[in-house]
Amino acid sequence: MGHVTYDIVEHDGGYAYKVGDVFSETFPTHQAAHEAAEAAARRQQVGGRDEAIQYQDSKGRWHEEQADGGDRPETDVEDDLRD
Numbered sequence: 001m002g003h004v005t006y007d008i009v010e011h012d013g014g015y016a017y018k019v020g021d022v023f024s025e026t027f028p029t030h031q032a033a034h035e036a037a038e039a040a041a042r043r044q045q046v047g048g049r050d051e052a053i054q055y056q057d058s059k060g061r062w063h064e065e066q067a068d069g070g071d072r073p074e075t076d077v078e079d080d081l082r083d
Contacts (some may be wrong), residue, residue, distance in 0.1 A: 002073040009083055017077070034079055041075035047065040067081055 006017045014026040017037035024040070025063035027033040056062050 003075045004075045005039070006041050006075065006077045008033050008037055008077070008079040010081070015081075030081055034082070036075070037077045037079075041077055044075045045072050047072055 004019060006019055008030065009016055009018050009023075009073050011018075011023055012026040013034035014028050015030045016024045016026050017033055017040065024033070024036060027036060050069045051067050052064060053067045054062060067069070
């Protein structure tokens with residue numbers, strides 16, 4: 001099981017949450033971005049059905065595997081902008 005951290009950052013004249021190098025949409029307020037990150041972190045915890053998935057790796061190769069719908073990462077929200 002992995003770990004996903006949602007970081008609150010200033011972005012495009014507003015605020016966003018970021019996972020790794022990927023930004024969410026831009027929110028007009030810090031509070032809106034923080035609430036959206038918390039909601040996304042909660043959704044990440046919801047299990048689903050086992051499914052066959054396909055994905056392409058960084059070298060362009062395709063892979064197929066069976067994903068366990070109950071294998072959910074731990075999540076947290078980091079917000080260094082909060083007072």
